Amino acid sequence: MARRVVITGIGVSAPGGVGVDAFWNLMSEGRTATRGITLFDPSPFRSRVAAEVDFDPEAHGLTPQEIRRMDRAAQFGVVTAREAFADSGLDAAALDPYRTGVSLGTAVGAAAGLAAEYRVASDDGRLELVDHRYATPHLYDLFVPGSFATEVAWVVGAEGPATVVSTGCTAGIDAVGHALDVIRDGGADIMVTGAVDAPIAPITMAAFDAIRATTSLNDEADTASRPFDASRKGFVLGEGAAVFVLEELEYARRRDARVYGEIAGYASRGNAFHMTGLRADGAELAEAIRAALDEAHLDASAVDYVNAHGSGTRQNDRHETVALKSALGHHAYRAPVSSIKSMVGHSLGAIGSIEIAACVLAMQHHVVPPTANLHTPDPECDLDFVPLTARAHRTDAVLTIGSGFGGFQSAMVLTRPDRSAA
Missing domain, CATH: 3.40.47.10 (Thiolase/Chalcone synthase)
Structure with a gap:
């Protein structure tokens, strides 16, 4: 009989507010968090609206060194994982680190951070060969999406399976599905899982402009995302993260954990x-x-x-x-x-x-x-x-x-x- 897997902790960093309570308030009230882009000057682009997260990493407990080291998406992951782990009631010091793993999804990894660093190292595109002296010493972490799993594993003290799943726009489901399978197969008792992305950047807007996938409703930013409506003009790009603590059911019962639901x-x-x-x-x-x-x-x-x-x-x-x-x-x-x-x-x-x-x-x-x-x-x-x-x-x-x-x-x-x- 397959091991049953349940959710015992949730963290969310989403447009409209950081934290589960802010997220649910937005959902239940039917409010929108789409607006004109503020993270960069969007004027050259066909689509100029997005759903941004109002996110101050230092206010959410990240140190200046962590902020310098991590891409915005990784920052979302760390802050959100901390919320989920605290919500679960687990004590990292009491866990078997080899029975605790991480599975994170992302579509574009640190694409925005890489693009920003390219601007610096190429002198805004003027150098045919980039000058590595101007690149951040943490550039390799931006290049390798696996660093996201590393950052979260450090937060929770996980030394078991650590994976990044990148299957485009289904990565947030697939990463949780992978974590489910790891626990069912006996590879871990606890998995910290979810997905992160921070794609609101010129490179991303240009990519979606090229195929005309994003909305052209720039003058109606707060209502520009219109699924299933006849007046829709494409999707509105967003950003954020959600992270969960998954546990084998009997493990959760033994510690009398709150169970949100079963996968x-x-x-x-x-x-x-x-x-x-x-x-x-x-x-x-x-x-x-x-x-x-x-x-x-x-x-x-x-x-x-x-x-x-x-x-x-x-x-x-x-x-x-x-x-x-x-x-x-x-x-x-x-x-x-x-x-x-x-x-x-x-x-x-x-x-x-x-x-x-x-x-x-x-x-x-x-x-x-x-x-x-x-x-x-x-x-x-x-x-x-x-x-x-x-x-x-x-x-x-x-x-x-x-x-x-x-x-x-x-x-x-x-x-x-x-x-x-x-």
Whole structure:
């Protein structure tokens, strides 16, 4: 019998506020945290809005040396991991370090930090050969995304498995799925897991401008993220992190830990089709959903809420709607579905974990977050997308799904502890 894995600690750094309470207040109130970009001058770009985290690393306990050493994404990871670990009630000094591991997801790693350092070392692009004397001595840490796992492992004293998962926009689900498998397979009793990304930088905006994936609603920044709405113009880039403490259920019970929920099922599929395109029938995402439900031993009718990928592009929204109908059958019309990207934007690899946090809190409070800015639904997106306002709703089993460039399609099923199969 597989070991059961539960969530005992949560940390969130997201647009709208750092910390779980600030995040849930934004979700439950249906407020948006999208705005004009302030992290750099966005005037040269087609898309000039984003969902930024108001983040002062020193105010959140990072030393000047740590701030100098770490990329913004790594800083998110460390601060958020500290919150999650404190929330779990674990004592790092009392843990077996070899039975404690780390699994973090990221889509673009320290891309923003690398780009900034290139500007310095190349004298703003004027030098054909960069001058290494001007580069930070920690440049290698920016180059290797594995450094993110190292930083978090140091925070919690983990000396077990340490991994960084980079599967684009599904990385935040896949990293948690990897941590789930490590515990189930007996490789660790505790995993600190989640995802981080800080992609709001000129290089990223230029990349998405080139394929016209991000929104052009620059004059309506606070409502620019419009998943499933007929007036949408692309996604709004975001940033942030969510980190969880996962434990084997019996380990958690022995220490009388608070259990937020169980990760009951996880699956990932690839479409082997196109780097950015999606098959119109949503077959791969539907198959990932069915596989995750099978692993959770749940019928489609047991799903109380679906946290959608809901990026706010026409291709994704319609693909996802078709996939849900295929996987859930008629129940797809009965289960509430929403996209929190309408409020916190799309933080690439990090968003999958931020959405897991939203799902866990939805189960805790029996409240479904809304799809903000959904006034005129796309006729081809005809499910119950919970427009504008959060909804009180009994939520014992939640499905969260993600879709990423490269054809990655992932699904995870979370359940309340008293709902999970024995």
